[in-house]
Amino acid sequence: MLTVFGSTALDTIRTPTKVLKDVLGGAATFAGISSSFFVNTGLIAGIGKDFPKKYHKILATHLNLDGLSIENGKTFRYDGKYDKTLSSRITLRTELNVLKNFQPIVPEQYRKSQFVYLANNDPDQNIAMIKEFDRVKFSMCDTIEFWISTKREAVIKMFKKVDAVVINDEEAKMITKEFNLIKCAKKIMDWGTKYVIIKKGQHGSLLFFEDVIFPSAGVPIENVVDPTGAGDSFAGAMMGYISNKKKTDLATIKKSTLYGNVMGSFAVQGYGVDGLLQIKKSDIKKRVALYQKMTRF
Amino acid sequence: MLTVFGSTALDTIRTPTKVLKDVLGGAATFAGISSSFFVNTGLIAGIGKDFPKKYHKILATHLNLDGLSIENGKTFRYDGKYDKTLSSRITLRTELNVLKNFQPIVPEQYRKSQFVYLANNDPDQNIAMIKEFDRVKFSMCDTIEFWISTKREAVIKMFKKVDAVVINDEEAKMITKEFNLIKCAKKIMDWGTKYVIIKKGQHGSLLFFEDVIFPSAGVPIENVVDPTGAGDSFAGAMMGYISNKKKTDLATIKKSTLYGNVMGSFAVQGYGVDGLLQIKKSDIKKRVALYQKMTRF
Numbered sequence: 399m400l401t402v403f404g405s406t407a408l409d410t411i412r413t414p415t416k417v418l419k420d421v422l423g424g425a426a427t428f429a430g431i432s433s434s435f436f437v438n439t440g441l442i443a444g445i446g447k448d449f450p451k452k453y454h455k456i457l458a459t460h461l462n463l464d465g466l467s468i469e470n471g472k473t474f475r476y477d478g479k480y481d482k483t484l485s486s487r488i489t490l491r492t493e494l495n496v497l498k499n500f501q502p503i504v505p506e507q508y509r510k511s512q513f514v515y516l517a518n519n520d521p522d523q524n525i526a527m528i529k530e531f532d533r534v535k536f537s538m539c540d541t542i543e544f545w546i547s548t549k550r551e552a553v554i555k556m557f558k559k560v561d562a563v564v565i566n567d568e569e570a571k572m573i574t575k576e577f578n579l580i581k582c583a584k585k586i587m588d589w590g591t592k593y594v595i596i597k598k599g600q601h602g603s604l605l606f607f608e609d610v611i612f613p614s615a616g617v618p619i620e621n622v623v624d625p626t627g628a629g630d631s632f633a634g635a636m637m638g639y640i641s642n643k644k645k646t647d648l649a650t651i652k653k654s655t656l657y658g659n660v661m662g663s664f665a666v667q668g669y670g671v672d673g674l675l676q677i678k679k680s681d682i683k684k685r686v687a688l689y690q691k692m693t694r695f
Numbered sequence: 696m697l698t699v700f701g702s703t704a705l706d707t708i709r710t711p712t713k714v715l716k717d718v719l720g721g722a723a724t725f726a727g728i729s730s731s732f733f734v735n736t737g738l739i740a741g742i743g744k745d746f747p748k749k750y751h752k753i754l755a756t757h758l759n760l761d762g763l764s765i766e767n768g769k770t771f772r773y774d775g776k777y778d779k780t781l782s783s784r785i786t787l788r789t790e791l792n793v794l795k796n797f798q799p800i801v802p803e804q805y806r807k808s809q810f811v812y813l814a815n816n817d818p819d820q821n822i823a824m825i826k827e828f829d830r831v832k833f834s835m836c837d838t839i840e841f842w843i844s845t846k847r848e849a850v851i852k853m854f855k856k857v858d859a860v861v862i863n864d865e866e867a868k869m870i871t872k873e874f875n876l877i878k879c880a881k882k883i884m885d886w887g888t889k890y891v892i893i894k895k896g897q898h899g900s901l902l903f904f905e906d907v908i909f910p911s912a913g914v915p916i917e918n919v920v921d922p923t924g925a926g927d928s929f930a931g932a933m934m935g936y937i938s939n940k941k942k943t944d945l946a947t948i949k950k951s952t953l954y955g956n957v958m959g960s961f962a963v964q965g966y967g968v969d970g971l972l973q974i975k976k977s978d979i980k981k982r983v984a985l986y987q988k989m990t991r992f
Contacts, residue, residue, distance in 0.1 A: 483874040577780040579897075580917040600876075601898035602912055611989060615899055615910035620877040652992045692908060693990075695949045 400641040401465070401508045402430040402634065403442040403527050404517025405474055405497065406457070408449070411670065412479035412490075413624050421670040422453040423476060425517035425540070428627030429634030431674045432661045433515070434460040435682060436638030440508045441465055442527075444500040446473040456675065464505040469496040484625055485599075504530040513641035515633060516560065518542040521552035528559050536646045538562040538593075540633055546573045558590035561646070564633045567598050579604055580611065593651060595636070595658075597629050603655050612652045617663035617689050624669045628662040631674060635661035660685045697938040698762070698805045699727040699931065700739040700824050701814025702771055702794065703754070705746070707787075708967065709776035710921050718967040719750040720773060722814035722837070725924030726931030728971045729958045730812070731757040732979060733935030737805045738762055739824075741797040743770040753972065761802040766793040781922055782896075801827040810938035812930060813857065815839040818849035825856050833943045835859040835890075837930055843870045855887035858943070861930045864895050876901055877908065892933070892952060894926050894959075900952050909949045914960035914986050921966045925959040928971060932958035957982045 404426025442465035477491040512535035516524040570582040583606040602616035636654040701723025739762035774788040809832035813821040867879040880891040880903035899913035933951040
C-alpha cells in the first residue's frame with residue numbers, strides 16, 4: 399500500500415469564472431485521490447469537527463481513513479485567488495486551526511507501507527514521520543515556499559531522508575538559489591536525494607537521476623478552470639503508479655511522471671477535486687495513450 | 696533554396712556574465728545561419744556602410760548574400776539587457792537607421808525559392824514580400840510585440856498569407872487576447888494560416904495543425920549564457936529542415952520543431968551568434984539523437 403501524509407483542507411478558491419467556498423482541498427486530498435486510481439492508499443491527516451460529512455464520504459470512497467484524526471476545533475482553511483490568466487495565485491488567508499498542534503498517528507497496518515508520500519508538511523514533521531516506516535522501498539516529499547522561507551535547513555535535511563523530491567520550478571529555484579533548473583536539480587541531488595522531479599505546471603516536468611534528465615512536455619489542455627491541486631495530483635499519480643508496479647527502476651519512475659502529467663491535466667479541468675472525481679480508470683488509460691500518440695515523432 | 700527576409704543588426708547585449716557591444720545579431724542573421732546547416736539559404740536584408748567586414752565574412756560563409764543591400768547610413772542597432780535569471784530582457788534602445796526606409800530587393804535567382812521565411816519585419820512589408828515569390832511551397836512568418844501593438848490588423852492579414860506562423864507564447868497571447876495557448880493557436884488558425892508553432896523558450900514548443908497538437912519538451916541546457924536569437928534559430932532550423940526535405944507533410948513539420956528546439960539550445964550556449972558558429976552538422980545530429988533518447992519512455 400501507499401501512505402500519504404499531508405493536509406486535508408477546506409479551500410476557498412477564487413477563479414475568474416467561479417468562486418468556491420470551503421470546498422474539499424489540501425495537498426494530501428489531491429495526492430491521495432489521485433494515487434487511489436492506481437493503488438490502495440492510506441491517508442494520514444487531521445481535520446476538525448466541522449469537516450462536512452459529504453467530504454468525509456468522498457475521502458472514504460477513495461482512501462483508507464484509519465490515519466485520519468478528527469480533532470477538536472476547526473479544519474485547516476485556505477483562501478486564494480487566481481489572476482485572470484490562471485497562472486498566478488495569491489493567498490488571501492491561511493488558518494491552520496487543528497493543524498497547529500496536530501500530532502499525526504500512524505495506524506499499525508500503515509507501518510508496513512513500502513511506499514510513502516510526504517506532502518508539503520512541516521519538514522521536521524515529515525522527518526519524524528518517515529522514521530515510523532521501516533520497510534520503505536520508495537519515499538517522496540514535496541515542499542512549499544512557506545517552509546523554504548521559514549525552515550530552509552530543515553527542508554534540506556528532509557530531502558536527505560527521502561528517495562525523491564518533487565518540487566515546483568519556482569520553489570526549486572528558491573531553495574537552491576539557482577535559476578537554471580538543471581543546476582537546481584543537481585544541488586538538490588547533492589544534498590542527498592536520489593531523484594528530483596521538477597514540476598513546471600502546463601509545461602510538464604523534468605526528472606533527474608544521476609546524469610539522466612527526462613524532460614516531458616505537459617499535456618495540452620484547453621478547458622483549464624482551476625489549477626488548484628494539479629501539482630499534488632501529479633505527485634500522487636507518480637507514487638500511485640510506482641506503488642502499483644512495486645518497482646523503483648528508472649524506467650518505472652520515468653513513466654510515473656507521464657501519469658503525473660496526465661492526472662495533473664485532469665485536475666485542472668474541474669473546480670477543486672471535481673476534475674479527479676469525474677474520471678474513471680479508463681479515462682486515464684485513454685489520455686495516457688493519447689499523450690503517447692501526440693508526442694510521438 | 697530557402698529565402699530568409701529579416702533584420703541583420705549590430706546588437707548590444709547585456710547579460711549577467713558579459714556585455715557584448717555592437718555584435719552581429721538580428722532575426723534574419725540567427726534564422727539564416729541556423730537554416731544554413733540544412734539548406735542553401737539566401738538572405739534579404741539591409742545593412743549600413745558601417746557594417747564590420749568580419750561580420751560580413753561570417754554571413755558570407757553561411758549565406759547567399761545577393762539579397763543583402765548595403766545602404767547609405769548606419770546599420771540597425773539594438774540594445775537590450777537581461778535580468779540575472781536570463782529569463783526576461785528589457786530594451787534599452789532601438790535605432791532603425793537604414794531600415795527606416797529600406798526597400799528590400801529580391802534577386803532574380805531567389806524568386807524561384809519554394810521556401811520563404813519572413814522574420815519579424817513590418818507586417819505590410821512581409822505581405823508585399825511574399826507576393827514576389829510565385830513558386831512557394833511553404834512560407835512561415837514570425838512577429839513581435841512592437842508590430843502587434845502598432846499594427847495588429849496588418850499582422851493578422853500577414854498571418855493569412857503564409858502557411859505557418861511561428862510565434863512566442865507571450866506574443867501569441869497578446870495578439871489573440873487569450874491566455875490558454877490552445878485557444879491562442881486556434882484563433883490564429885481561424886485567421887487563415889494552416890500551421891501554428893508556439894515557442895515556449897526553455898519549455899519547448901507546441902505545434903498545431905487542424906485538430907493535431909504536437910507538444911515537444913525543450914532541450915535541457917545547463918550552461919545558458921545568452922538567450923538572444925534562440926527563437927530565430929528555432930524558426931530558421933524549422934525552415935531549413937523542411938526545405939532540405941522538400942516535404943510539407945505533418946510528420947516533416949513535426950520533426951522540424953525538434954530541430955528547432957535543438958538549434959535554439961545551441962544558440963543559448965554562446966554569446967550572440969557564437970553558439971551557432973561553434974557547431975558542426977555532426978553536433979546537430981548528435982544532439983537530436985540525444986534528445987530523442989532522453990525523451991523516450
